[in-house]
Amino acid sequence: MTITPLATACSAPLQTGFWRCHSHFRHAINLQHPQGDLLTLLCTAPELTPMGWLLARTDFHAISSRLKPGQTLHMTQDGLHGNGFHISRPRRCLALNPAPAPQLPDLASHLTGIPHPTGLCGPLNRALQQPDSIQARLFAILNAWFTTGAGVPATFIGLGPGLTPSADDMVIGALALLHTSPELRAQMRSRSLLPNLNELHTLTTPVSACYLNHASQGRFSSALIRLLRRLTRGSPATNGAIAKLLAHGHTSGADTLLGICVAQRWLSVTYPGAVRYV
Incomplete structure (x- = not known):
């Protein structure tokens, strides 16, 4: 056959x-x-x-x-x-690479009525209303990378439940959002947020290690690419793309969406000279 x-x-x-x-x-x-x-x-x-x-x-x-x-x-x-x-x-x-997006509307506004569970932060809508310590850690990780070149700490990778642990999914969501910025995309090529594949295999599951490795090089699932494209265009189909991503795994989709939102907050607060993302 x-x-x-x-x-x-x-x-x-x-x-x-x-x-x-x-x-x-x-x-x-x-x-x-x-x-x-x-x-x-x-x-x-x-x-x-x-x-x-x-x-x-x-x-x-x-x-x-x-x-x-x-x-x-x-x-x-x-x-x-x-x-x-x-x-x-x-x-x-x-090709599964995010397109440059000079202006990306606020994703969190599409998620306020969605109580879908995340792996570490409770219901998605509540996590967005009251950011917890996990989100604060990811925000600090992005800030440390931007200011000093430090990567994601080993203690954060592999954190949480699932075939792809929750913290890994959040990192993937954040990286997808950052790759819509040409300036940050170039910076990630010169100083990666993540270790190489061999080291990732010592920190998380084999499946998640490979997803993270691809994300560090700017490659993501078509469902995630589709969401970013529709969000950029302000498409009425954005909510449908969110629903399809939420269907990925028990909490993987929600964790990925949460990671995007954390990265959007970080961009709007920290990145000097950036266009407004929210």
Whole structure:
């Protein structure tokens, strides 16, 4: 059986060699390379991850029935070979980088009526009304990075529950917002907020480490890119994009949104000469 993916992120890892089935979910299968990179096979959905290959629903389910955690697959120049199937290398490649946004409306105003739980800060709307110590830490982390070049402390990475811990999701949201600023994007290239992938693997889960590694290089999920684009345009579809992000994981979407809001507060207060973001 030969399968051609519908699309891939331009940054999806393609190292040759053996990949192990790390985890298996209803709509996603994570494969891990010995060097630590992750490749995610995704069932047809509107969201594409920075390390994802998007498969047609019937193709995904055919593969899902043949794969179990711990099994290995072999990546060659012509694609991925598994138990009776071959997934050819994707032909359609999508860039998952935020576009520059000289003016970004306040996201928090769209979230005031949303009591969706976050992983560490309680209901989302309450967390925005009364910022707690976790949000204050992230604000201070951004400030320290901007003023001294310090990165995210190891004690913050991996904090909280989930396959992607809550603090990691907040950092990803903050980084996505910062990457809409051309000046800050250039600064992040010269002094990263995050350590390299090998060190991230010692601090958090394998899945989260890979998401963070891509975020440090300006690559995010299509759901997050879509939200930032609609927010920038003041689109009436912004609330729909928020709802789709909230559906990601139990608290991951809410934590990501909270991270964006913290970064917006930081930009409006701290970044000298910045255009108003709120």
